[in-house]
Amino acid sequence: MNASDFAIDVRGVTKKFGARTVVNDIAMQVRPGEIYGFLGPNGSGKTTFLRMLCGLLTPDGGSGQCLGLDFRRESGEIKKRVGYMTQKFSFYEDLTIEENLDFIARLYSMTERKAAVQKSLERLGMVERRKQLAGTLSGGWKQRLALAACLIHEPQLLLLDEPTAGVDPKARRDFWEEIHKLAADGLTVLITTHYMDEASRCHRLAYIAYGNLLASGTVEEVVKAGGLTTWEISGENLFALADKIRGLPGVEQVVAFGTTLHVSGRDAEKLRASVTPFQTNAHRWEKIESGLEDVFISLMETSKDNFS
């Protein structure tokens, strides 16, 4: 693939707030029509990275292109082709649905403004509620309105900052359905999230913690790169067992998953040596594929050791 074929292709992106480096030398390549998941704990620099991409913040370092435009010098042009959905609902609560859409359409100097607003209302399924104040909408509807407003100028790249926070499962599923449909039509989507099920819906992922990129690739690649060995234990009295196992050499995580317990570590041999004495008939032990969540928690724990 040619370098200029990427929708986003940036290197060495760095941002400092005072003495604190919030985003440290991050590189990212996103293909057109791809849903790219951006994961990481709170305060890891995801939002800052998105803001730099759409020109809201000036990066302290880095180079590259976004939609074929220099991402540091041509942010004005990039803004016209990007839809950015903020973490917090940031449309006007004292404007109606239609007025909000109309306002955004005007800001993007759209020639067929009325038609675009009408189309957007129809796609939202809000034609009848167009005169409703945005502030009176429920969380799920607010999120849909925000998405519709980001799409009204037909951007080539969509930046979504935790779009599904605080939204019910049904609305979340509908939302992802919509995102996949948009991506199939060629829209590139960069999305930040905390949810593992959402991460696995992305074509590719990047994991960032404390400003550093720790892993990237497809779900399988990320899991493989994590190099974790995980045992799943089911049976009685798991809580007592967890207490005994935790802290043994080679045991890096002991996490309860409903009625099962996941025990994982990166050193497979050490882990086996430590848990063998507990593998009695009282519990069922099974070696399983590590999940994304296991990998991410492990990444987060290790990065904390390295950077704190």
Place this chain on the structure above:
Amino acid sequence: MSFSFQRFWAIVVKEFIQMRRDRLTFGMMVGIPMIQLILFGYAINSNPKHLPTAIYAADNSPFSRTLMWGLRNSSYFDLTREAHSAADIRKMLAQGEVQFAVTVPVDFSRKLLRGEKPDLLLEADATDPSAVGFAMAAVNQLATTVINRDLIGPLTKLQASAPPFNLVTHQHYNPESISQYNIVPGLMGVMLTMTMIIITGLAITRERERGTMENLLSTPAHPGEVIVGKIVPYIMVGYVQVALVLLAAKFLFDVPFIGSVPLLVVLTFLFIVANLAVGITFSTIAKNQLQAVQMAFFFFLPSLLLSGYMFPFRGMPGWAQDVGECLPLTHFLRVVRGILLKGNGLAECAPDLWPIALFVAVMLFIGIKRYRQTLD
């Protein structure tokens, strides 16, 4: 990126819709000026009359009766109480029952007839100096003439002799010293200062507080379009206020409109812009709406007290006048009063226009510099 009229207009339209929806703020913009106008216009009087006065007439003679009538006719004194001793008087003054007390001593008429120039004591509760000033002046005037009518026949020689020259005074522009003529045009400036600064301060900090600023900046709209788009609607609001004050001045308070109203309307633009510039600068510093309001008051109080609106400008010490000269309200008051009451033209207003223009330049410079910083 060049200035786009379309994006600017988008923000203007949005501001008007929000203004219409926000009933309270809208009420504040139109209702408060009206209430202030009527309240202050009718209530504030720097030339108070009919002040309660006690009289202690130890000498009940035709002269003292004439004196009392004279006092009453001056319309500054209402003889509400009669005292029977000096102690009575002290008590009434202390309790604030009366503003003035007049004591006619026992041997007043006897001494008068003998040509001994007796004392007549006028005591005033001067805790508020401006309340008694005019009345005291009226008494002085009275003293030289009131008794003349009673000094007839052989007493004619006691009449106060005419001073060696005639002092002719002309009170220009407001000969009857009607407070409203001064207060009402001044209120226009005070109202514009208050509402323009608070409302623009709020309009911009609100965007930041609610997170909509982030969204706005991620669109192609650039800071210039946002700022100008947000200012223009409030310029119109400012003119609505100006129209209200002028109408009230004309029809409720009969303030004379000697100069050119169109000239006033044009010059007011500069003053409105000056206040909007302050509001915007404050909003770039304030972190939330509460801070914006606090800062607005921080600016508003000196404007009110040091501009010459409340107290005579020339009565303030030099340093306070210097502070006052920095405030746009000070100069605007001179412009409004000058045009309406004196019939001043552009040439007479010019000395007060350039300080406002300078103020605008400085404020906008700070505001735009600060605005750039807050983007990051």
